[in-house]
Amino acid sequence: MTLEETRSLAAAIRAEVGKAIVGQEDTVEHLLIALIARGHVLLEGPPGTAKTFLAQCFSRATGLDFGRIQFTPDLLPGDILGSNLFNFQTSQFTLTRGPIFCDLLLADEINRTPPKTQAALLEAMQERRVTLDGETHALGEQFMVVATQNPIENQGVYPLPEAQLDRFAFKLLVAYPSLEEEARIVERFGQNAGAPTPESCGVAVVADAGTIAAAQGSLRHVTLAPEIVDYTVRLVRATRDNAEIASGASPRAAVLLANAARARAALQGRAYVIPDDVKALATAVLRHRLLLSPAAEIEGRQIEDLVAGLVEQTEAPR
Numbered sequence: 001m002t003l004e005e006t007r008s009l010a011a012a013i014r015a016e017v018g019k020a021i022v023g024q025e026d027t028v029e030h031l032l033i034a035l036i037a038r039g040h041v042l043l044e045g046p047p048g049t050a051k052t053f054l055a056q057c058f059s060r061a062t063g064l065d066f067g068r069i070q071f072t073p074d075l076l077p078g079d080i081l082g083s084n085l086f087n088f089q090t091s092q093f094t095l096t097r098g099p100i101f102c103d104l105l106l107a108d109e110i111n112r113t114p115p116k117t118q119a120a121l122l123e124a125m126q127e128r129r130v131t132l133d134g135e136t137h138a139l140g141e142q143f144m145v146v147a148t149q150n151p152i153e154n155q156g157v158y159p160l161p162e163a164q165l166d167r168f169a170f171k172l173l174v175a176y177p178s179l180e181e182e183a184r185i186v187e188r189f190g191q192n193a194g195a196p197t198p199e200s201c202g203v204a205v206v207a208d209a210g211t212i213a214a215a216q217g218s219l220r221h222v223t224l225a226p227e228i229v230d231y232t233v234r235l236v237r238a239t240r241d242n243a244e245i246a247s248g249a250s251p252r253a254a255v256l257l258a259n260a261a262r263a264r265a266a267l268q269g270r271a272y273v274i275p276d277d278v279k280a281l282a283t284a285v286l287r288h289r290l291l292l293s294p295a296a297e298i299e300g301r302q303i304e305d306l307v308a309g310l311v312e313q314t315e316a317p318r
Helices: 003-018 025-036 051-062 077-081 115-127 179-189 209-221 226-238 251-267 275-286 294-298 303-313
Strands: 041-044 066-070 082-087 092-097 104-108 129-132 135-138 144-149 170-173 245-247
Touching: 003 025, 003 051, 003 209, 003 251, 025 041, 025 051, 025 144, 025 170, 025 209, 025 251, 025 275, 041 051, 051 066, 051 104, 051 144, 077 082, 077 115, 115 129, 115 144, 170 275, 209 251, 226 251, 226 275, 226 303, 251 275, 275 303
Parallel strands: 041 144, 041 170, 066 104, 104 144
Antiparallel strands: 082 092, 129 135
16 A cells, blocks of 8 residues: 555545544544554543544444453453353363454453453553463454543552553543534534444444555555654653653653654655654653652652653754
């Protein structure tokens, strides 16, 4: 697939998602970038801000096989992965696949289950495969996790382990809509008796797994110049040398940031990455990987402000 075809595909997906989702253009754009870059996304926001519905509409438009897991405190790893059950008729064990065997997995309210169960996703998110009873089962190349969570200060939630957080390419904050957007939401859905669905909103399927794979393959046309590599690495390493940051970003963050920048360039029809691609994605890639120092927490500093400062201080190539 050419870059122009990838750009056209992204525009078609945006248009279909926009039939159901009011606003959230930036969130949809990041979902598209993550999809093309083969990354995972964590959506955080208060209840009722259409995080789940957005994931459903996005999956519908892309034509990917959709799976959903509602995370609860009593969820077990086997409920996610599946299990080998003994078949008395054949006297053999048969794999009963869990909901993780899909293309796009919605991990709904992922922080409502204990870390032990969250850990069931680690291998799948990193290697796109799962291991059951010593046997490895591959997931699709398009496998993507879109997880939702309510803010950590809400009751009944567990913090995500650092190893889990580091596997998400982006953490996106879903805020309340503006006055005008909320009025459009009420106007569009306020008279409906039931909950809206992508189908009832007219969201059409404009792609499939093969099309998405071809779009992901178009990244080979996007050049990542050595000076952009150097800029990306220096920006990520700057998070480890800041006195206000107790724990900086890992090398995985630099790799994900570079790949995401290439995907952003592809969606804009460019065959090369520019510093603005890296700058535009730095906050989404880094915000969930950094831990504030105790002094910074006492002073009320925000991760987003620190990342913005690092972007400003790190010299970009001309």
